[in-house]
Amino acid sequence: MRSHTALWFHVDMDAFFAAVEQRDHPEYRGKPVIVGAKPGERGVVSTCSYEARRFGVHSAMPVSQAYRLCPDGIYVHPRMKEYSKASHEIMKIFSDFSPEVIQVSIDEAFINMTGTQGIFGPPEEAAQRLKKQVFDTSGLTITVGAATNRLVAKMASAYRKPDGLTIIPPGGEQEFISSLRISDLWGVGKKTRQKLEDLNIRDIGQIVQIPRQTLQNLLGKSGGEYMFQIVRGIDPGIYDREVKSHSISNEHTFGADCRDPQVIEDTLFTLAHGIIFRLHAEGGKSRTLVLKLRLADFSTSTIQRRSAREIITVEDCYRIALDLLKQKWDSRTPVRLIGLGFASVGSQDDFTQTELFETGEEKRSRAEQAVLELKTKYDSLNISKARTLIDSRRRKEPGKKQPPGRDQNPFGE
Structure with missing residues (x-):
């Protein structure tokens, strides 16, 4: 039986809520549209059009700040039922291209296109057909990232927006990832980036050179393993990972x-x-x-x-x-x-269960060992900042707030 090279599309609907508003209100087109609270109300920006983003407005920004940046913008409350209707219509199109569609939010999905070349052609042709069908049906644009795994496909879709298409060929995963900034890595938050910056690690090429065990010592077992894989373009199972919070x-x-x-x-x-x-x-x-x-x-x-x-x-x-x-x-x-x-x-699993029972002393010891290993290997390492990082962790440890128990209220009350 012939085997096929894996192919995943990650599809992101461009500024989705704002795009629906511009579609339904032609007078909004080409103008900055901000969906969320209105000026004078408490609340944040849910999403905004690309015209608004040019003023510095972005999702989760307090609407008062958005108004200062873009006083002439069009501010509208969300119409979730309309957005849900448009999303359902587009997801239905995705299912015409593959039996395996993983919807991960109202405006985002993965499509398993493995083995579909005989029907839809090579990746670029299939993606262009998908984009055209979505636009012809809904009047909305989408951006597609294509790669052999979901992680790289997701980061590829963020590479060229809006209405973009980025295809990473088999074998080109690590080269593509290495061309990105650390802040572009999916699933790597501010705290992890700050740890790396404190050690003067500022590009992905430096991370690739760090041994697996050293990364685990520095970022924790699961965090280090995750980092080790993603900088090499390996998908660690971005939608199959352990839940870190209990609510x-x-x-x-x-x-x-x-x-x-x-x-x-x-x-x-x-x-x-x-x-x-x-x-x-x-x-x-x-x-x-x-x-x-x-x-x-x-x-x-x-x-x-x-x-x-x-x-x-x-x-x-x-x-x-x-x-x-x-x-x-x-x-x-x-x-x-x-x-x-x-x-x-x-x-879905408890592969890091043993880490939950690791003592604070063991964690500090591993972190210190990681810093020393990095200092030995890289002269550019800022050891004073690294020491400050470890010392701050030591000071925080005794009064460290524990995560909520499994049966606690998710709102912390």
Whole structure:
């Protein structure tokens, strides 16, 4: 039987919420559109058009700051039902190209295109066909990254946006990754980047030279192994990794105390999308959904429900959340804040379980050993900063705050 080289597409819908608004409102096209809270309201930017990004506006920015940067922008509240409808339409197109589509958020998916060349042609032709079909059907553009694994495909899709296409040929994974900045690496957060910067490690080429064990000593067993693989263009299973937190939650504070059921339900729908995306991205599973309400008088309460089966779809999550809302809210009292979260989140495996029982002294010893190894190998290593890094970890260790237990409220209450 003939074997096929693996081929994955990572598809990202360009500035999705803002793009839907520009599609549905022709007068918005070519203008900066900011989706989220409106000026004068409490809240943040959910997403914004590329025209707005030129002013420095970006997702998760406080809307007050966005308004200072872009006072002439068009500010609109999210219309989650419209975005969900457009997403569903586009995901349906993806399923016409492959039986294996992994939707990881409302505007993002992986498509397994392995073995489809006989039907859709080589990667570039297939990707162009996909892009055209999406645009012809929905009026929206997508960006595609193509590679032999999901990790590289995802980073390739971020390489050329919007309406872009980047194909990494088999064998070219590490060369492509090495051309990126450390900040471009998927799944590498600010704390890890700061650790590397404190050691004067500033490019991916330097990381590739660091031995596996040294990376594990420096970044922890799982973090070091993850780094060792991704800088070589190896997919460590970016959607099959251990869940590091035992709860996943998100909250929204209304710009003004809200008693409009439609607005509250739409907000709940947005929150459901967000926590389902995070659950899938972290490879987690949960049966327990928690709703949090803070009323106008600042009284705060939570209610939870344990489902008979794992909650894996936005629809299930939203349905349960609505039931909880009806139980907890009288539909008359103004709501100041609403939150939604998963409690008792479990992982698909426990491959780092032994690390949980490692003593603080052992961790410090491994970190110090890693620094000394790096200093021996690289003259450019800033050893004083490295020592400060280790000393700060030592000072923090005695009073280190422990992660919440598996049955604790995901909102930390």
